[in-house]
Amino acid sequence: MSHLFTVRARIRSLLAALLLSVPALAQSGGSSNPMNSMDMTTPRPKPALAxxxxxxxxxxQARVVAVPPGITDTSLFVTLSNPGARPVVLSAARSPLAAHAMLMLTMRDAQGLTGMKVTPTLTVPAHGTLVLDDLGPHVMMMGLKRPLKPGETMTVILSDVAGHTLTIRAPVRKP
Ligand SMILES: [Cu+2]
Structure with missing residues (x-):
């Protein structure tokens, strides 16, 4: 009895060792780049493919403001028309050329001075139009990854609360 038990235990531990070694082999053989496994766990913004x-x-009227080389923030201005019967609530923006982007409002106080503040959403009304320009709402793109050349096209992706996206290819223009 005890001998049989020992054999079974040995077989069991052998099987366990084999099972353990298979994924280890697959990992060391299959992935030549050690960064691959890191990519799986690195938190990153979800691609808006929802x-x-x-x-x-x-x-x-889409355009991105050309800025001097030392400046790394710029704005997207665009006119968005909604032919639908429901308002479109934009809640995020991003661009492959900017570290991050945000929806902003331009404020004017009693003295006529302007400032900007971040807004969580911008709404394109049903059967209506939202104008993003230098006097009102706009998309701010921060941390440009390289200087933009006037005439080139910048891709900006707007998304709504449900993850639907709109890709805008806007020419870079001097203000
Ligand atoms: Cu701004």
């Missing part, structure tokens, strides 16, 4: 349906907005 919804396949793009935002139903008409884009006109």
């Amino acid at each position: 919804s396949a349906t793009p935002l139903n907005l008409k884009v006109t």
Whole structure:
């Protein structure tokens, strides 16, 4: 009895060792780049592929403000028209050329001075239009990864609360 038990235990531990070594082998053999496994766990913004349906907005007057080489923040101005019967609530923006982007409002106080503040959402009304410009709401893009050349195209992706996206390709223009 005890001998049989020992054999079974040995087989069991052998199997366990084999099972353990298989994923180890697969990992060391299959992934030549040690960064691959790190990429899986590194937190990063979710790609906005949550919804396949793009935002139903008409884009006109899109442009990004050209800034001098030392300046790493710029703005996207655009006119968005909503042909739909429901308002479109934009809640995020991003660009491959900017570290991050945010929705902003331009404020004017009693003295006529302007300032900007971050807003969580910007709404394109049903059957209506939202104008993003230097006097009002706009998309601020912070931390440009390289200087933008006037005439080149900058891609900016707007998304709504449900993750639907709108990709805007805006020419870079001097203000
Ligand atoms: Cu701003």
